[in-house]
Amino acid sequence: MKATERSTIATAFQEISKRAVAHVRELKQNKPYILVGAATCGRAAGALDVLKTFREEIKKRNLDCPVIEVGCMGHCYAEPIVIIGKPGYPPVCYGYVNPVIAERLVNEFILGENPCPEFVIGALEANDILPSFQDFPRAKYEQKIILKNCGHIDPTDIEQYIAAGGYTGLAKAIDMPPEAIINEIKKSGLRGRGGAGFPAGRKWQYGRDAKGTTKYIICNADEGDPGAFVDRAILESDPHSVIEGLIIAGYAVGARYGYIYVRAEYPLAVERVGIALKQSKKLKLSGSNILGSNFNFDIRIFQGSGAFVCGEATAMANSIEGKAGTPRPRPPRMTTSGLFGKPTVVNNVKTLAYVPQIIKNGASWFIKTGTKDSPGTAVFALAGKIVNTGMVEVPMGTTLRQIIFDVGSGIPNKKLFKAVQIGGPSGGCLPEASLDLPVDFDSLQNAGAIMGSGGMVICDEDDCMVEIARYFLEFTQRESCGKCTFCRLGTRQMLEILTDFTQGKGKLEDIDNLEKLAEEVKAGSLCGLGQTAPNPILTTLRYFRNEYEEHIKLGKCPALMCQHLIAYYILPDKCERSCDACIGSCTVEAITPNKKRIKVIDQEKCVKCGTCLKACPPQYNAIVKLSPPSEVPK
Amino acid sequence: MKMVNLTIDGKKIKARPGEKLLWAALDNGIYIPNLCAIKDKPEPNAACRLCWVEIEGNKEPVTACTIEVADGMVVNIRGQNALALARAGFELLMASHALDCAHCSANGVCELQKIAKTLKCSLKPRRLRLLLRDLSVDDSNPLFTLDPNKCVLCGRCVWECRKSKEKAVLGFAHRGFDRVLTTFGDEPIEERCMNCSTCVEVCPTGALAFKEGKKSADIA
Missing domain, CATH: 3.30.70.20 (Alpha-Beta Plaits)
Known part of the structure; x- marks a missing residue:
């Protein structure tokens, strides 16, 4: 690249950057501002009503206070989340905000001087007035790289992204020779965050070295695992970071076109990425002659129709080509013959989001975080039986115990931890003994799970491991495309056996059968979906075999979860004569009082819906689940 | 064109470079069980998962329909691991196949019968349950x-x-x-x-x- 061109790129970007900084200063400096977290998680909790209330209240009072719609901060347990900044105060984060609280915050904090500490989760900076996030146990572990902007900037305003340091990486990248970028990514040791952890630099190198002039980059945003929502949150909260990464990848590999393959079930992500693309094109950050250079890169959004298997790269290529989403055999590699038969690099949303920052700050900055073989951070979506559901970003090498108990604040309702399911249907269930495992790509793989999509579902003592395995198998067999024998028929065979277990119809030899079948499906399937589908079974068999055996030998579900293996029973000495709560709640009239007005469940009629257990007032707590059902006294 | 030399089950054969191992074997009279292979289709289906073979130097068995021949390749189509996978795949297929040879017009020419014979396994699934x-x-x-x-x-x-x-x-x-x-x-x-x-x-x-x-x- 010529020196003149180099200077034009830097100058062009400086102009853009200057304008962006001025815009944000104009927006936020020397006045109060309100950020409302309105990603899908926030909206589900009522963020749009909160947003409307703030806007109305501000307008009514004719205040100079911008109300900005932002994405998700990761504290999904406390949605809707609001951040208020006011001169003289640190920015303060409020949780569980509703329209009434919103009105109060305007009256008392924006207009008055009362920051309403009763609604505060934490201030963003350490200070003398309010508790801050730095005081939380999770602050010790959290380190945000790709979630840095999420919940702090307006995803529909490119200038806020630029003012936060965005697109600096791109401007730097197109001043570098493509080979140097690939080398930087290689040096950073960045591994693909889509699941398998393949080195991103090496993949780019394959793509660059591949013969052919037309090449493609695909951003894989087909996040379909139950319990995973990190990709969605990033696309909704900080779409430009992914777009910037995609453009840098395109430049490094020598591609002219990029695709973002996003599920149609993520309408908000689709909308925000669409807006972001238009804005980047307008500022000449994508499209033709990016930043005045001779590099052209156009990005299209492709909406997937909700097939889980399309997250597999070759099936994704088929899907974009307009064919049925079924995988192709490999070799050839995607980087040799992928989309439309051309060399194609497929990277996950998270992988691409790291790229701009690695280019901007250098590989040596990136490898300071994390472990030797898995540098950087790990992003997990915490779900299930955990206090702080939401997203966390911690350095690789943090232990599961720290993530679950310190960052996630442990298990609610004083229940005991039982297992953590990592990596969705392709991952595995790890027991308490694995809690001190430092999390990285290789340690998880050795333990039988995978990093996968970053879904982490926490199970407590009330969760049955056989049922968990059955649940995931039901998912994979339904989502199997049906092309290859092992996945189409093998997952169904395994599901049949597991269903028998949960219904008390299993035989002991079925466990061995299941294990053998699982190994065969793992070895024999065509694509990653089938090859990893048995993981939930194999790990639960490895760590919780006794639970399987209890189901079969004793007809007992130790977690009292499998409906066929439990019965509801009213403890006569606890049942209160004057209370009829359970009778009214029973949907099938299975509960009647006896002569002493103690309530009795007719086991023949009972459909085990569990409503009575919830209806029984806590001061009596008279209804229990028993397993096996024969435990019920005659 | 320079031909590629390889050995399948001790038999030395020649094949065109770039050809898939399955077709090189079949064209030389070496039968490897297969159902979904189509010679004139540019990309293999790789769907039936029956043509497992073992290649010297590879740890895991591979499907012959997706592997290109290479010079000096030594292939074992009767390796225990390959046979085990082929049998597993075949049994899965048979567990969902309406088996009624006596009344089936394909009786005698059916490739499932041929595969059962080659793999030395029964047409009726023994281990798996029937899912029709x-x-x-x-x-x-x-x-x-x-x-x-x-x-x-x-x-x-x-x-x-x-x-x-x-x-x-x-x-x-x-x-x-x-x-x-x-x-x-x-x-x-x-x-x-x-x-x-x-x-x-x-x-x-x-x-x-x-x-x-x-x-x-x-x-x-």
Whole structure:
């Protein structure tokens, strides 16, 4: 690249950057501002009503206070989340905000001087007035790289992204020779965050070295695992970071076109990425002659129709080509013959989001975080039986115990931890003994799970491991495309056996059968979906075999979860004569009082819906689940 | 063209560079069980998962239909691991195949019977449970019937049928266990079929079978 061109790129970007900084200063400096977290998680909790209330209240009072719609901060347990900044105060984060609280915050904090500490989760900076996030146990572990902007900037305003340091990486990248970028990514040791952890630099190198002039980059945003929502949150909260990464990848590999393959079930992500693309094109950050250079890169959004298997790269290529989403055999590699038969690099949303920052700050900055073989951070979506559901970003090498108990604040309702399911249907269930495992790509793989999509579902003592395995198998067999024998028929065979277990119809030899079948499906399937589908079974068999055996030998579900293996029973000495709560709640009239007005469940009629257990007032707590059902006294 | 030399089960053969191992073996009279392989299709289906072989230097068995021949390659098609996977795949297929050889027109020429013989395993699944689907048989065509209960979803008929746009009657629908060989909207085959009956000729099983007394020569 010529020196003149180099200077034009830097100058062009400086102009853009200057304008962006001025815009944000104009927006936020020397006045109060309100950020409302309105990603899908926030909206589900009522963020749009909160947003409307703030806007109305501000307008009514004719205040100079911008109300900005932002994405998700990761504290999904406390949605809707609001951040208020006011001169003289640190920015303060409020949780569980509703329209009434919103009105109060305007009256008392924006207009008055009362920051309403009763609604505060934490201030963003350490200070003398309010508790801050730095005081939380999770602050010790959290380190945000790709979630840095999420919940702090307006995803529909490119200038806020630029003012936060965005697109600096791109401007730097197109001043570098493509080979140097690939080398930087290689040096950073960045591994693909889509699941398998393949080195991103090496993949780019394959793509660059591949013969052919037309090449493609695909951003894989087909996040379909139950319990995973990190990709969605990033696309909704900080779409430009992914777009910037995609453009840098395109430049490094020598591609002219990029695709973002996003599920149609993520309408908000689709909308925000669409807006972001238009804005980047307008500022000449994508499209033709990016930043005045001779590099052209156009990005299209492709909406997937909700097939889980399309997250597999070759099936994704088929899907974009307009064919049925079924995988192709490999070799050839995607980087040799992928989309439309051309060399194609497929990277996950998270992988691409790291790229701009690695280019901007250098590989040596990136490898300071994390472990030797898995540098950087790990992003997990915490779900299930955990206090702080939401997203966390911690350095690789943090232990599961720290993530679950310190960052996630442990298990609610004083229940005991039982297992953590990592990596969705392709991952595995790890027991308490694995809690001190430092999390990285290789340690998880050795333990039988995978990093996968970053879904982490926490199970407590009330969760049955056989049922968990059955649940995931039901998912994979339904989502199997049906092309290859092992996945189409093998997952169904395994599901049949597991269903028998949960219904008390299993035989002991079925466990061995299941294990053998699982190994065969793992070895024999065509694509990653089938090859990893048995993981939930194999790990639960490895760590919780006794639970399987209890189901079969004793007809007992130790977690009292499998409906066929439990019965509801009213403890006569606890049942209160004057209370009829359970009778009214029973949907099938299975509960009647006896002569002493103690309530009795007719086991023949009972459909085990569990409503009575919830209806029984806590001061009596008279209804229990028993397993096996024969435990019920005659 | 320089030919590639390789050894399959001790037999030295030559193959064209770039050729898939499965076809190199089959063309040299070495049978490797397969159902979904189609010679003139540029990309292998790799769907039936039966053509497992072991290659010296590789830890895991591979499917012969997806591997290109290489000079000096040493292939073992009777390796224990390869056989175990092939048998597992075959048993899965047979557990969902409406087995009724005695009344099946393919009896004697059925490739499933040939594979069972090669792999030395039974046609009836021993270990797995029978999972049959009880789908309806389409006998609308005057020449042949389609019994999806016998279909192994190899895709040979679909490939033949879709070679020309005017035909393109057969295809796959649904996913997972419900994947089925059918027509657009499940309409009777007769609606659009040109009666070329190539599909019947390529069917490895009795899923597509001529009606009694009919054969391909009966094309009007």
